Amino acid sequence: MQDVAEVAGVSHQTVSRVLNGFENIRPETRDRVLAAISQLGYRRNAAARVLATSRTHAIGVLAPAVSDYGPTSAVQALERAARIAGYHPLVTTTPTDRAAVFSSLGFLLDQGVEALVVIAPHIRVLDAVRELELSLPIVTLQSTELGSGTGISIDQLEGAQLAMAHLLELGHRRIQHVAGPLEFFEAAARRHGYEATLAEAGIAPLPLYVGDWTSGAGYRAAAAISPDATAVFCGNDQMALGLIHGLTDRGLRVPEDISVVGFDNVPEAEHYLPPLTTVSQDFARIGELAVEVLLGQIAGGERAPVPAIDPVLVVRASTGPPRA
Amino acid sequence: MQDVAEVAGVSHQTVSRVLNGFENIRPETRDRVLAAISQLGYRRNAAARVLATSRTHAIGVLAPAVSDYGPTSAVQALERAARIAGYHPLVTTTPTDRAAVFSSLGFLLDQGVEALVVIAPHIRVLDAVRELELSLPIVTLQSTELGSGTGISIDQLEGAQLAMAHLLELGHRRIQHVAGPLEFFEAAARRHGYEATLAEAGIAPLPLYVGDWTSGAGYRAAAAISPDATAVFCGNDQMALGLIHGLTDRGLRVPEDISVVGFDNVPEAEHYLPPLTTVSQDFARIGELAVEVLLGQIAGGERAPVPAIDPVLVVRASTGPPRA
DNA sequence: GGCGCGAGTGTTAGCGCTAACATCGCCATT
DNA sequence: AATGGCGATGTTAGCGCTAACACTCGCGCC
Numbered sequence: 032m033q034d035v036a037e038v039a040g041v042s043h044q045t046v047s048r049v050l051n052g053f054e055n056i057r058p059e060t061r062d063r064v065l066a067a068i069s070q071l072g073y074r075r076n077a078a079a080r081v082l083a084t085s086r087t088h089a090i091g092v093l094a095p096a097v098s099d100y101g102p103t104s105a106v107q108a109l110e111r112a113a114r115i116a117g118y119h120p121l122v123t124t125t126p127t128d129r130a131a132v133f134s135s136l137g138f139l140l141d142q143g144v145e146a147l148v149v150i151a152p153h154i155r156v157l158d159a160v161r162e163l164e165l166s167l168p169i170v171t172l173q174s175t176e177l178g179s180g181t182g183i184s185i186d187q188l189e190g191a192q193l194a195m196a197h198l199l200e201l202g203h204r205r206i207q208h209v210a211g212p213l214e215f216f217e218a219a220a221r222r223h224g225y226e227a228t229l230a231e232a233g234i235a236p237l238p239l240y241v242g243d244w245t246s247g248a249g250y251r252a253a254a255a256i257s258p259d260a261t262a263v264f265c266g267n268d269q270m271a272l273g274l275i276h277g278l279t280d281r282g283l284r285v286p287e288d289i290s291v292v293g294f295d296n297v298p299e300a301e302h303y304l305p306p307l308t309t310v311s312q313d314f315a316r317i318g319e320l321a322v323e324v325l326l327g328q329i330a331g332g333e334r335a336p337v338p339a340i341d342p343v344l345v346v347r348a349s350t351g352p353p354r355a
Numbered sequence: 356m357q358d359v360a361e362v363a364g365v366s367h368q369t370v371s372r373v374l375n376g377f378e379n380i381r382p383e384t385r386d387r388v389l390a391a392i393s394q395l396g397y398r399r400n401a402a403a404r405v406l407a408t409s410r411t412h413a414i415g416v417l418a419p420a421v422s423d424y425g426p427t428s429a430v431q432a433l434e435r436a437a438r439i440a441g442y443h444p445l446v447t448t449t450p451t452d453r454a455a456v457f458s459s460l461g462f463l464l465d466q467g468v469e470a471l472v473v474i475a476p477h478i479r480v481l482d483a484v485r486e487l488e489l490s491l492p493i494v495t496l497q498s499t500e501l502g503s504g505t506g507i508s509i510d511q512l513e514g515a516q517l518a519m520a521h522l523l524e525l526g527h528r529r530i531q532h533v534a535g536p537l538e539f540f541e542a543a544a545r546r547h548g549y550e551a552t553l554a555e556a557g558i559a560p561l562p563l564y565v566g567d568w569t570s571g572a573g574y575r576a577a578a579a580i581s582p583d584a585t586a587v588f589c590g591n592d593q594m595a596l597g598l599i600h601g602l603t604d605r606g607l608r609v610p611e612d613i614s615v616v617g618f619d620n621v622p623e624a625e626h627y628l629p630p631l632t633t634v635s636q637d638f639a640r641i642g643e644l645a646v647e648v649l650l651g652q653i654a655g656g657e658r659a660p661v662p663a664i665d666p667v668l669v670v671r672a673s674t675g676p677p678r679a
Numbered sequence: 680g681g682c683g684c685g686a687g688t689g690t691t692a693g694c695g696c697t698a699a700c701a702t703c704g705c706c707a708t709t
Numbered sequence: 710a711a712t713g714g715c716g717a718t719g720t721t722a723g724c725g726c727t728a729a730c731a732c733t734c735g736c737g738c739c
């Protein structure tokens with residue numbers, strides 16, 4: 032910066048002012064500085080700025096170590112929103128174990144992030160974060176907790192109820208559920224929605240199958256589907272896909288013999304065979320909301336609880352009336 | 356740090372030494388320092404370290420703004436590998452236009468990244484990067500260029516040839532290709548492989564359909580499949596999925612009436628209906644290789660060209676002998 | 680017993696930037 | 710013509726750390 036100042040014949044402080052868009056700089060001076068900068072190919076040192084201002088403008092993001100559509104989309108939307116607001120995300124992906132979460136969080140804290148987004152679909156991750164009692168603005172994503180106003184997420188209960196209501200409306204009464212691992216908030220909430228909706232309709236649930244979110248688990252679940260079930264509500268689209276495959280291998284037709292509903296509405300769901308009826312979640316929106324909330328908190332605003340976002344049911348061809 | 360030093364009754368430099376794992380520190384002193392650190396909940400300021408050492412230990416990653424399985428997996432593997440080596444990735448996602456690439460790159464450079472990973476499947480991204488003539492260690496991913504030794508990628512030509520050889524071996528002669536956008540290196544290379552293999556077998560190619568990688572494009576492509584084609588080689592799995600859907604809607608059975616091959620081997624491909632024959636790419640490997648190469652360069656080593664990684668054909672149920 | 684040596688620690692000087700204050704003209708005002 | 714004010718710029722100090730060098734012991738050696 033000193034070099035630039037000399038070339039432009041000004042003080043380094045003036046260079047700093049130009050770079051920071053201060054007013055009260057003679058246009059002519061500004062031009063000379065700008066010219067010197069581009070002539071020298073100067074880039075200002077971010078570390079020194081951070082040190083001098085004690086502002087990093089960094090938002091830490093703790094993301095699960097998966098390449099699933101949901102978290103990935105949310106992180107990308109978040110990045111875009113943060114950048115527009117003059118912040119940049121520092122993303123670390125982490126397994127769910129406590130030590131890994133601590134280490135990732137430690138890294139982010141060392142880097143001086145001003146706020147934290149924790150994508151914590153898994154209970155262990157949330158517990159680990161809670162244990163740390165961090166004192167910076169923090170928002171948790173996808174960790175729906177029944178009755179807790181904290182965090183930002185899509186209303187999983189509502190989504191499950193949407194799916195179940197659709198099946199009930201079609202006339203299904205014997206509906207089975209293929210859940211994700213129940214340590215995942217979303218899996219637990221969807222299961223709860225499944226049971227609550229059935230209970231309300233006065234119907235007993237069929238045995239639960241707990242998978243691991245993968246299509247392979249869905250495939251294996253097919254063997255566990257009870258012979259008199261006429262519909263299956265799956266915890267996500269991947270498992271629904273695998274389930275349909277497994278059911279097909281068993282000689283069952285979807286939806287003629289058995290209906291299947293998924294959850295997430297991944298981009299491919301539209302072209303599964305049959306095209307999948309599923310619950311659509313606006314992942315990008317939660318990423319944007321996270322940034323909004325955090326910036327509000329950084330600016331010192333009060334933290335108002337964010338209402339859960341409503342999912343939308345997308346009816347396609349994998350559901351139909353039950354066989355007679 | 357000064358506070359810690361006082362509590363421990365040493366100089367701040369000794370604290371620094373403990374933190375940096377220096378030898379020649381009396382165990383007793385070290386313990387006192389460590390105790391003071393945890394008592395005060397002290398975290399060292401990364402920006403100050405960077406400023407003092409002029410080492411950021413950051414690796415910039417320029418990734419495409421998509422949530423596809425390939426780039427996502429590569430980035431995750433890269434992150435893991437970098438972190439193990441004591442580096443951390445700074446990921447920016449960017450659209451393919453020149454201005455956006457410049458701005459993302461500018462950000463990374465400002466942050467003082469010591470090396471750059473550019474995931475540049477798109478020709479415009481690579482061009483923009485080249486234009487900048489950066490002088491730091493840099494590696495490009497997924498930008499296969501015929502005959503160029505630079506960059507790390509999976510051998511797309513080989514993959515396409517694998518797929519085509521499989522179809523030819525089954526007895527197919529009228530094979531069509533559904534390509535991705537041809538500004539993508541991978542799309543171009545796969546197309547080239549398609550044509551080269553046919554040429555070698557003395558067979559004329561059928562009209563090309565160029566899609567946009569999405570399953571929707573695959574679905575639309577179905578309408579453009581020539582009536583006498585007995586097999587289709589798709590540029591990726593998503594398009595293959597859509598294509599199968601479209602063909603099914605046209606009353607064609609896969610593979611009885613027409614065989615379909617995909618590319619990528621996404622985790623769900625195994626459970627598509629029918630399970631998809633496809634070319635498997637080890638995305639994680641290229642992420643790891645990128646880190647390996649860059650660390651070598653940072654350490655001052657010579658840059659040896661990295662041979663392309665061989666993909667593997669996975670034969671499933673979407674391909675079979677042509678109808679008589 | 681003085682000397683050299685090295686282990687263990689302290690002191691000092693920046694890294695490159697910004698904040699705060701200081702300065703210098705020049706204009707409008709009285 | 711002296712004065713206040715403000716726009717435009719310069720000067721100084723310090724953000725929190727590490728590198729380089731300085732120092733102080735205690736030990737083994739001749």
